[in-house]
Amino acid sequence: MTKESLRESSTLELVKVSRNFGSVKALDRLNLNVKPGELVALLGPSGCGKTTALRIVAGLESATSGDLFVNQVRYNETPANMRDMGMVFQSYSLFPNLTVTENIEYGLRARKVDPSLRAKQVTKMLELVALGNKAKSFPHQLSGGQQQRVALARALAIEPRVLLLDEPLSALDAQVRKQIREEIRSIQLNLGITTLFVTHDQEEAMAIADRVGVMNHGRLEQIDKPTSLYNDPRTPFVASFVGQANKIPATMRNKGKVQVLNQKINVSEKDSHFPEGKNLNVIVRPESIELASENDPESTNGLVAIKSFLGPLTKLGIAVEGTPLIHLSISSKEVRKFNIGDKISFKISSEEVMVENV
């Protein structure tokens, strides 16, 4: 299936969308703009409103206020079954009494598509998800990964304006999860279909999306490319939810500097307002901590408490008095000489750090 066979890629726009459940604000004036063919991931802890946002787009939930546009057309009042949006659910959404083929053609039958066209489309979709040999199986005869691939094929069969993915991988095993997320991304890129992907797993969001929107308490804290989000988080919440972050106790010094362990480091412009002597947490990524010579006056000594081999990289947890374990992430070759209980010296290598109130 080539890009041309699908309808034109659509835009998706949410304008000040709110949703209240009783007194709880599940969504609080959410603005979101998805460009044609883009894959945007909504990332956040459970209860942050990401799924509510997705369901409002699908028409399965209605907004308390705000507007939804697809290709500049207002969609607020369009019933779910008239929206032409393909959705993949977390799990168990295949019709149990229908075969794989019947599941995939369900949307086409609802649209009264000609039988021969329908059969063609099903064949195309089965090829797309590499399940040609399972056409006549029932859902219960498939593995979890295969079921989700059928669910994707079923959602794509109707050539939807927008593809909606609601934690499609979270019920799968670690190994399968990585494989299917790559397949999803690959298919999405091939078809050039505008996609909204909801997940609580930051690694998944970063690995798959063009842009990631980090949500917290019904609001979008930051939306950006994965690299920008990771290297330049705008809030402490984003910094600690996206990637890993050490929180090291520190004290504000004069001239926009902060005393952390044996180092004085610049804080970013926007954080320099904290008064001198204020106790703060400095947020530092594991890879921004490097091994240092014991003689370096800026280095800190600690003991290796945890050593986690992660393939090319190894993560060390270092015990230093007065702070939680400090994590650093270095190449597995370099770290070989250190064992648990060994003394180790390190320093923070960033020129500027982010701080948060304790």
Next chain:
Amino acid sequence: MTKESLRESSTLELVKVSRNFGSVKALDRLNLNVKPGELVALLGPSGCGKTTALRIVAGLESATSGDLFVNQVRYNETPANMRDMGMVFQSYSLFPNLTVTENIEYGLRARKVDPSLRAKQVTKMLELVALGNKAKSFPHQLSGGQQQRVALARALAIEPRVLLLDEPLSALDAQVRKQIREEIRSIQLNLGITTLFVTHDQEEAMAIADRVGVMNHGRLEQIDKPTSLYNDPRTPFVASFVGQANKIPATMRNKGKVQVLNQKINVSEKDSHFPEGKNLNVIVRPESIELASENDPESTNGLVAIKSFLGPLTKLGIAVEGTPLIHLSISSKEVRKFNIGDKISFKISSEEVMVENV
């Protein structure tokens, strides 16, 4: 709680342990030796027998043949409740009608431990898992992560000879999972308790264990330190189950070399027996593929099909005709200039590769 307060660390030994369920061999002459204070992870796909092995150690399942020794004492006939082994289950194993405190002291009550000693031990355990403020909560009032920490405290309260962990993290969210696995490792190191950890997640096993045993079809394929397992897998199964591995089609040439893409590479001694002209798969880790100049005669050209940002590293999936996507893993800084659809040249940087029959 210090190391001394626990009984001496024990050894754990399984000798030719088999377990048949009808005609299915769940375990096939398993030999395993866990040293005092060591954490060994059993890793494998579901149905590989890892959980059966753990349950046989716990006495919850009996072996069809073979022997189990703890500190050189044969344990085959000891009933589960006399084994003094602490076990943490996958989930929902806390007694729902008992508070956190009552759960933790359950094993001590069964042993008729003096009430004042019991109270002391509970306090110690609550501190150990940092849940002092939840002593009076019921399990349903705790998050998944907290429940598993209580389960750990409950298992440790009896000062067990061996700690058994049966996929204790698999019901938790990605973020929590990493945190708790580190806590478990940290506590285990502090107490110096001999531990058997069962998981299907290779990253988890590698990150937490002193040694990892990879199981398949009821057998131990290889047991080794994480680094050895990763860098020197002894079978293709281990190579592809532990860490990620590209499988690239190749053809055997003379003199123990294999033709893969535009390169000729040595195969290991034990694989050199394959006849010339034989079609094989070469197994290569993502980090053993490096970017190369287009002019290098050994380099191969492809198109960037997938780009997954994973923090310090980025993974590229490269489309090359006649092979599945080839994955390489390079530093995020280096990869910035490549976008999806770009042409890219690469080569395999290993001096020796592992092959498997197609």
Next chain:
Amino acid sequence: MIQKSSKFILISASVIVSTLLFVIPLVAASIYSFKGNQGKGYSFANYLWLMHQDGFFQSLVTTLKLAILAGALNLILMVPTMVFLNLKGAKFKPLVDFLCILPLIIPVVSLAIGAQVSMPSILQNTEYELVFFYVVISLPFTFRALDNALQAVSLNTLVEASRNLGATWFRTIVKVIVPSIKSGIFSAMFLTFALSIGEYTITSLLHWDTFSTWTVVAGQQNILGAIAISIFSFVGAIALLTIIALFSNKSKKLIEVKE
């Protein structure tokens, strides 16, 4: 180990005892039912006698007619109700659950007396008033059977998937909901059917003639014939159950998920 085997014995014993509660009466009764006149030899004589009694076919026909009506009415009432409660009406569910369990708790005698007072006299004059009672006494079972079937499938997700794919509500009900809870619908129908056939208290208090009241009257004349009736009913019950079991097994398979 000692504890283990003593527990095993204790438990096996109770399994055996509860099995015997049924097996002995049944075997004894079926042997009796084949006894000849004056207790000599074995034959179908008692079953033949049964069929030639006055009112056998007539009461059987009345019973079947009422049972079928009750089954149909029950489904028409409860299938949409239960689907609604599981989809959107979660807050009404405890109330309906409560109402539906009442017929189990209120003595049937009181139910009959209470209803006689309040029931419109048009209904009281026809045997169809029994259909109303049969539906009521089946409610506890219908509720449970349909609810179990609905909870076994992830109804909300299935309905949302169907709507998302462009299906109307009508198509969703016909193609997704009803096939998914087929086993529950069959169980509910057969249970209503069986209960209606077996109902005696209300029928007899309201002085109507159905198969169950006929059974009692006929049985008083001939004890061996009465036993034959009971075996006849029992075999019918087993047949019904087998049908239910077949349907519910088949659909259980459909929702089992491999990981």
Next chain:
Amino acid sequence: MIQKSSKFILISASVIVSTLLFVIPLVAASIYSFKGNQGKGYSFANYLWLMHQDGFFQSLVTTLKLAILAGALNLILMVPTMVFLNLKGAKFKPLVDFLCILPLIIPVVSLAIGAQVSMPSILQNTEYELVFFYVVISLPFTFRALDNALQAVSLNTLVEASRNLGATWFRTIVKVIVPSIKSGIFSAMFLTFALSIGEYTITSLLHWDTFSTWTVVAGQQNILGAIAISIFSFVGAIALLTIIALFSNKSKKLIEVKE
């Protein structure tokens, strides 16, 4: 949107209809029950009349005694059986399930006739033979109530955790299993109790006097009194149900899990 609201109306209608099935008879009956003699004024007269009838207390006592025995016997029989089936006897479960559902399907009339034939005559001579029948007719409910409670907790894991922590089987049963399925045990007990109190068919066919048969006899003399009896039973039933609901809610909370 149109489809949505039409579906809503259809469904609300059926909820309303099924509610009315109960509400109208009940309200009507309770009003009647407070009517004075000759239908004038409202008073407790009918309830007082009730209590002064011959056999009121005696039959009530007999009924309660038999009901309590039936409840106890049922639990002694079924709790260990169900625990065993859920822990180790999974392969016997379908068989026991089948046996336990039979009393629902076999017409009670046939059950009574069949059992009379096979029951030892020592039992047949005392009213305690009814306990046996009450247990049998409660089996479908006992099975279900206990099974649901057992399946709601991860019984196997809990038992294994308890054993692993060094508990004997006895401690495991007393401290873990029974408290975890408390709600199911209460439901089973109260249902058996309620069914035993309400049972009419078998009791009357075997010519024993219990509260339900007394009700019918007394009701034939005084229609308003009969209605009062039915309201009296109904209020008792509601009280029972409330108790069950309280217990099962409390224990549901205990097994709910936050993620």
